[in-house]
Amino acid sequence: MAQNETTKLILYVAGETPKSLAAIANLERICKELDNRYEVQVIDLKKEPRLAREHSIVAIPTLVRQLPAPIRKIIGDLSDAEKVLVSLNVKGAQ
Amino acid sequence: MDQSVSGDPEKTTVGIAKSETGIDGFDELTLGGLPTGRPTLVCGGAGCGKTLFASTFLIHGARALGEPGVFVTFEERPTDIVSNVASLGFALDQLVDEDKIHIEHIAIDPSEFVEIGDYDLEAIFIRLEAAVERIGAKRVVLDTIESLFAAFSNPAILRAEIRRLFDWLKERKLTTVITGERGDGAFTRQGLEEYVSDCVLLLDHRVQNQISTRRLRIVKYRGTAHGTNEYPFLIDSDGFSVLPVSALGLNHKVYDERISSGVDDLDDMLSGRGFHRGSSILISGVAGSGKSTLAASFVGAACRNGEKAAYFSFEESAEQTVRNMRSVGIDLKDYIDGGRLNYFAARPTFYSLEMHLAVMLREIARLKPRIVIVDPISAFDRSGDSNEVQTMLLRMVDYLKSHGVTGVFTNLTHAKGDETLTDVGLSSLMDAWILMLNREAGGEFNRELYLLKARGLQHSNQVREFIMSENGLQLRAPYLGQEGALTGSRRRAKEAEAGRTEAVRAAEVERLKQQGEHRRRKLEAQIEALRAEMAAEELEARRLIDAESAYLRRAKLDEEEARAMREGVAVRKRVDGGGNGAE
Numbered sequence: 001m002a003q004n005e006t007t008k009l010i011l012y013v014a015g016e017t018p019k020s021l022a023a024i025a026n027l028e029r030i031c032k033e034l035d036n037r038y039e040v041q042v043i044d045l046k047k048e049p050r051l052a053r054e055h056s057i058v059a060i061p062t063l064v065r066q067l068p069a070p071i072r073k074i075i076g077d078l079s080d081a082e083k084v085l086v087s088l089n090v091k092g093a094q
Numbered sequence: 095m096d097q098s099v100s101g102d103p104e105k106t107t108v109g110i111a112k113s114e115t116g117i118d119g120f121d122e123l124t125l126g127g128l129p130t131g132r133p134t135l136v137c138g139g140a141g142c143g144k145t146l147f148a149s150t151f152l153i154h155g156a157r158a159l160g161e162p163g164v165f166v167t168f169e170e171r172p173t174d175i176v177s178n179v180a181s182l183g184f185a186l187d188q189l190v191d192e193d194k195i196h197i198e199h200i201a202i203d204p205s206e207f208v209e210i211g212d213y214d215l216e217a218i219f220i221r222l223e224a225a226v227e228r229i230g231a232k233r234v235v236l237d238t239i240e241s242l243f244a245a246f247s248n249p250a251i252l253r254a255e256i257r258r259l260f261d262w263l264k265e266r267k268l269t270t271v272i273t274g275e276r277g278d279g280a281f282t283r284q285g286l287e288e289y290v291s292d293c294v295l296l297l298d299h300r301v302q303n304q305i306s307t308r309r310l311r312i313v314k315y316r317g318t319a320h321g322t323n324e325y326p327f328l329i330d331s332d333g334f335s336v337l338p339v340s341a342l343g344l345n346h347k348v349y350d351e352r353i354s355s356g357v358d359d360l361d362d363m364l365s366g367r368g369f370h371r372g373s374s375i376l377i378s379g380v381a382g383s384g385k386s387t388l389a390a391s392f393v394g395a396a397c398r399n400g401e402k403a404a405y406f407s408f409e410e411s412a413e414q415t416v417r418n419m420r421s422v423g424i425d426l427k428d429y430i431d432g433g434r435l436n437y438f439a440a441r442p443t444f445y446s447l448e449m450h451l452a453v454m455l456r457e458i459a460r461l462k463p464r465i466v467i468v469d470p471i472s473a474f475d476r477s478g479d480s481n482e483v484q485t486m487l488l489r490m491v492d493y494l495k496s497h498g499v500t501g502v503f504t505n506l507t508h509a510k511g512d513e514t515l516t517d518v519g520l521s522s523l524m525d526a527w528i529l530m531l532n533r534e535a536g537g538e539f540n541r542e543l544y545l546l547k548a549r550g551l552q553h554s555n556q557v558r559e560f561i562m563s564e565n566g567l568q569l570r571a572p573y574l575g576q577e578g579a580l581t582g583s584r585r586r587a588k589e590a591e592a593g594r595t596e597a598v599r600a601a602e603v604e605r606l607k608q609q610g611e612h613r614r615r616k617l618e619a620q621i622e623a624l625r626a627e628m629a630a631e632e633l634e635a636r637r638l639i640d641a642e643s644a645y646l647r648r649a650k651l652d653e654e655e656a657r658a659m660r661e662g663v664a665v666r667k668r669v670d671g672g673g674n675g676a677e
Binding site: 012014017019022023026045046049050052053056057058059060061062071072073074075076077078079080083084087 | 198199200201202206207208209210211212213214215216217218220221223224225245246
């Protein structure tokens, strides 16, 4: 079931802060472990502050799993890959 | 930290700049409002009015001062906030449409996310900054930032972020109100007060004797003088109003002008001109001694002179008072209808003591009457201990005096002999004290009035009988006889007796007067007769004198004639003899 669906992820960062950079690096590593098709979008709120409100983002960095529904959010620099995979509920697809 | 240091030179040169909140009373209390460009923490328990305080601050800025504001809500949805304040007459949605207010709803549902690794709250800053820049905000409200603590599990990050947020707000010179939930033993649950060093307000909602009172206290206000008392505040259809009831000192206005009590006889007791304007007058007495009636008479007199009056009754409704006063010839209805007399009737238990005071003061401030009646102050005896009642009266009297308003207070005392003792605490507050007595003598109760004191006024020391009739209020001097001062029917009997004696005496005097007159008239007649006699005598005498002189003249004439005749013969003889000789 999960294979057919695209995992759509958005990572919200704010400028090139160490936390943001760490989150991007961590996400890249995690994505390699994903079997599904996935899309990753990185949004820099410093450049697009409007989106912080529209997507009701509070913490930085925040990773949002847009698809599959329901929406899930992870805040933090994603330093624990295992936990991230569990949280995204994609690990079980293997 | 840097910010507060760099703010110091400003403070020493021009004092702290302040931003009006638009909250009645609060701006006066703080001599201008909240510190401009700095955060203020407003803390208090649930339902104590924090959000309303914050909204009023923001709306006032946007509407009246041209200072747009950002309302950051962590709890309520923007629509709820709009509808909450709409009930108070604030068209918040309109201000939002006009871009004068921006509501930023930062909703955080802890079940929606997990925390993995390090994070910060930069997104809040970004959102806030975008909002502030969009409308050019000068004011910010954060309501309630503590809900973040419920959402995030890492308090260390939160504390660092909140500190950063406050620094950020100060750096941008945004006047900010931060609300915080009251915690055990601390002002706020998360100790927000440690981040906000400029101004901390505490709102409180206490229930005492089943009566709840809202109170506000300025815990801290750096760089400005402020009262440390608790001030009651009110949330009603007019919004949030703090009622500064503090005594700011004894700088009262003093008047030499006199005002009438509406009872001419009472004015006469005070060298004929009544009481001083702006004085506080206590009317104390037992039940049914005419306290309210006398108080209403003061009101009637003021209204007749075209002055405004406020009547706070804690026992009777307006209709009742109007009817009752009509029976003694005081018609208050026209004055009430004409808006000159404002009548407020409330049960003493409706509010707490302080709230009653606060409400009264607010009405007084609004209406600006020249005379205020509180009838009776003894109604509060059950609402608080006598100390509190006295404190309240002190504040009331202070307020009235500093505004040159005459205050008339009635007080019910108990008949057990010590009328004066029960009022000892009140006496020092009052400039004049009218004691109303209702004493039994000769099988009847008679009302008596006595001026116990009247500061700065010459006054009669007499006990007068107080008479209420359809002709109005009158004071009669009691009959002072050998049996002492008499009042009522005994006075009347004595007066009648004296009247009878007087009538007899008057008749006697009249009789003697007439007798005298009669005698006088008789004597006058005699004098007249004698005068006539004398005139006759004089006439007779004159006639005699005339006759005598006529006789004498005649006699002389005759004598001359006789002599002439003799000489004539001789002459003729000589003439004849000569002629004859020549021939």
